Amino acid sequence: MPVSPGLVDLQINGFAGVDFNDPAITPADLDRALEAMLATGVTHCLPTIITAHPHELVERFRALDAAVSGSRLGSLMCPGYHLEGPFLNPAPGYHGCHPPQAMTAAKPELIAEVERGLSRPILMVTLAAESEGAVALTKALAEAGKIVAIGHSAADFEQVSAAADAGLSLSTHLGNGLPQTLHKLANPIFAQLAEDRLMAGFIADGIHVHPRALAALIRAKGFERSILVTDAVVAAAAPVGRYHFAGMAVDRMPDGSVRQEAGLLAGSALCLDEAVRNVVAWGIATPAQAFAMASDHALTAIRPALDAHGIALAEGEVEWSDELFVRRIRLADQERRYDA
Numbered sequence: 148m149p150v151s152p153g154l155v156d157l158q159i160n161g162f163a164g165v166d167f168n169d170p171a172i173t174p175a176d177l178d179r180a181l182e183a184m185l186a187t188g189v190t191h192c193l194p195t196i197i198t199a200h201p202h203e204l205v206e207r208f209r210a211l212d213a214a215v216s217g218s219r220l221g222s223l224m225c226p227g228y229h230l231e232g233p234f235l236n237p238a239p240g241y242h243g244c245h246p247p248q249a250m251t252a253a254k255p256e257l258i259a260e261v262e263r264g265l266s267r268p269i270l271m272v273t274l275a276a277e278s279e280g281a282v283a284l285t286k287a288l289a290e291a292g293k294i295v296a297i298g299h300s301a302a303d304f305e306q307v308s309a310a311a312d313a314g315l316s317l318s319t320h321l322g323n324g325l326p327q328t329l330h331k332l333a334n335p336i337f338a339q340l341a342e343d344r345l346m347a348g349f350i351a352d353g354i355h356v357h358p359r360a361l362a363a364l365i366r367a368k369g370f371e372r373s374i375l376v377t378d379a380v381v382a383a384a385a386p387v388g389r390y391h392f393a394g395m396a397v398d399r400m401p402d403g404s405v406r407q408e409a410g411l412l413a414g415s416a417l418c419l420d421e422a423v424r425n426v427v428a429w430g431i432a433t434p435a436q437a438f439a440m441a442s443d444h445a446l447t448a449i450r451p452a453l454d455a456h457g458i459a460l461a462e463g464e465v466e467w468s469d470e471l472f473v474r475r476i477r478l479a480d481q482e483r484r485y486d487a
Contacts, residue, residue: 149471151438153190153463153478154419155445157271157348157374158229158319160195161381161392161414167194168393170203170210174217181220183384186485187418188441190463190478191224193271193449197393198232198245204261212265223478226458227270230261231319234274234281235299240326241275243299244395244413253280255287269293270452273319275300276310289314292455294448297345299324300335307338311345317448318347320378322356322364323412340367346448348376351422351431352415354404358429365431374448375422375441380405380414424471434471 161167163183165176184192194215196207208228215221234254237247251257253274262269271294274281278300285295297310298319307315318339325335339345347368351361355378365373377383381390382399389398390405397405397413407413423437432440446453446460453460461479468474475484 148469148474149434149438149467151188151465151467152442153465153476154188154423154438154441156184156189156192156377156379156419157445157449158195158231158376159184159192159379160197161383162379163384164381164390166381166390166392167211168196168199168207169391170206172210172214174214174221177214177218178220181218181224184224185220185476185478185481185483186473187384187420188423188465188467188473188476189224189419190465190476191226191460193227193229194225195229195231198235198249199393200249201257201260203249204230204233204257208261208265212267216266220481223461223481225267226453226460227268227456228265229271229273230258230269231273231298233257234278234284236275236278236301238301238326240328241299241301241324243324244407244411245299253278253284255284258284258288268452268456270449270456271296271317273298276302276315277306282309282313285310285315286313289316292452294452297339302335302338303333304338304341307335307342307345311342316345316451318345320350320355320376321347321368322360323350336364340364343372346372346374346444348374350378350415350417351375351425352403352417353425354402355412355415358425358431361426362429362431370432370436370440371444373440374444375419375426375437376445377417377419377422378414379417383416384418385416420471420473427471434467
């Protein structure tokens with residue numbers, strides 16, 4: 148029976164009917180989501196807030212932070228947060244489900260305003276490397292002990308390299324947040340694959356990236372630099388139906404995708420244990436490699452930020468069935484057992 152470290156999800160916007168971007172989120176809501184995440188093998192995560200206007204970001208982070216502080220599991224499972232936006236590319240195809248009207252030039256004072264008074268830090272910021280002020284902000288954030296990732300970006304080879312010089316270290320959901328029509332080789336995917344200083348997160352749901360394309364992307368990026376993420380939203384670990392994510396109506400479809408009314412993808416309904424099973428079933432990784440991409444590699448990516456903020460994570464351990472379903476999970480003094 149395989150045993151792995153607890154899984155770590157660096158990009159999770161909501162779970163089990165709970166939207167982490169909801170300004171009305173409560174400690175009980177958060178505990179319900181985190182309890183459901185434990186059942187998928189996740190022991191640590193970075194709750195993720197997406198692009199919004201400054202006053203909305205402040206409101207959403209305050210509410211999320213209060214929920215984490217007041218919950219049973221938040222202090223164990225949530226060392227900090229991930230801000231995805233608003234310094235992204237607002238052009239069609241690049242902005243994805245993020246509201247382009249709320250996107251802005253990269254401003255360090257906005258990060259300071261949003262983070263002021265929080266009980267735990269923003270550990271990771273996703274931005275578009277070509278946005279105004281992005282390289283300077285990348286340098287400032289990296290020097291402040293934050294992980295800077297690239298996503299929803301049209302950055303070319305030179306812009307990605309310049310951002311990596313400044314401290315960029317990760318690609319957020321590589322292969323997504325892009326228009327359908329790109330230059331065949333000189334495009335943001337190749338620019339990020341070619342930059343060996345970047346690790347990369349991949350959404351292994353078979354919807355965001357075709358399984359064979361995913362195999363090629365991981366091969367090109369290198370196994371040791373590849374991470375499994377979910378980009379899960381409120382509709383993950385929840386039934387087919389309509390939900391609200393960051394103020395948007397979204398539908399969990401029968402095929403497992405989550406879409407806005409216009410049909411555009413809006414995050415995913417992927418669970419991290421499912422991502423592990425998928426990459427093994429698709430022949431991309433062995434179970435040990437899949438566990439590493441969903442745990443050790445994710446921790447490697449955020450280790451500089453954890454160390455800079457003096458954050459030590461409680462040890463987590465997952466016992467799996469031979470079919471790679473969670474049988475038992477332990478996190479500090481918390482233990483759960485599940486029927487296979």
